[in-house]
Amino acid sequence: MPPHISPWVVHREETGTRSAGGAFALEYVEIANLHVHGYYAMLWPTPGPPTVQVRVAAGVLQTLPPTGQAAVRSHVAAATVQPFGVLGGLEIGVIDIPVGNQAGQILTLLVRPPGESEPTWTLTFLEQVRPEPHPRSKAGLGGDTTTFPELKLGAFLGYPGNRNSGYFALAQPTTPTSYLPSAFFVSDFDGTVNQITPAEFSAGTADVKAYVPTPPHPRPQ
Secondary structure (H helix, E strand, O other): OOOOOOOOOHHHHOEEEEOOOOEEEEEEEEEEEOOEEEEEEEEEEOOOOOEEEEEEEEEOOOOOOOOOOOOOEEEEEEEEEEEEEEEEEEEEEEEEEOOOOOOOOEEEEEEEEOOOOOOOOOEEEEEEEEOOOOOOOOOOOOOOOOOOOOOOOEEEOOOOOEEEEEEEEEEOOOOEEEEEEEEEEEEEOOOOOEEOOOHHHHOOOOOOOOOOOOOOOOOOO
């Protein structure tokens, strides 16, 4: 049997960025039932979640303009931001982006932090390279925030059941660095994500299939 090749490619170099005022990163990227979930962490002086739009480029070349450079069809749509609160001084939550099943599409986040009138950060982070054969499937693709020491946490998901549990993990001052799970959620196959309590996560209640790694908790990959 040939190895499974994901229809989705995360451009890891485009999952985090910083500016003079702060930093933003996608700690984990998941696709569930043609919903893209971007689990984010944000450092910004003004409290509150970001406002996010997504630019979807179709990846289909139009006729060449007079300059001779290729253009692609694209549109900008709103994305839903579900905040999980503050953890270690960082705003955390999940961005939900419904998408079509279209090979060649490229997704770019336009992120506007609280108090700003225009997007501060732009991340061209995800590309669909082939049709999704199982649209209701789930795929975890990870992010790369190792170059952003001001964002000392990670997001992890486990996939042992129909509803999959995950958490944001706050970095602990140890050598090597370990990560203590601190904020918990479940991701369902219908594309929804819901925050849960630590007790619900640990007990496996509310149809949660808990996944608790053996300490020390791993570094984000």
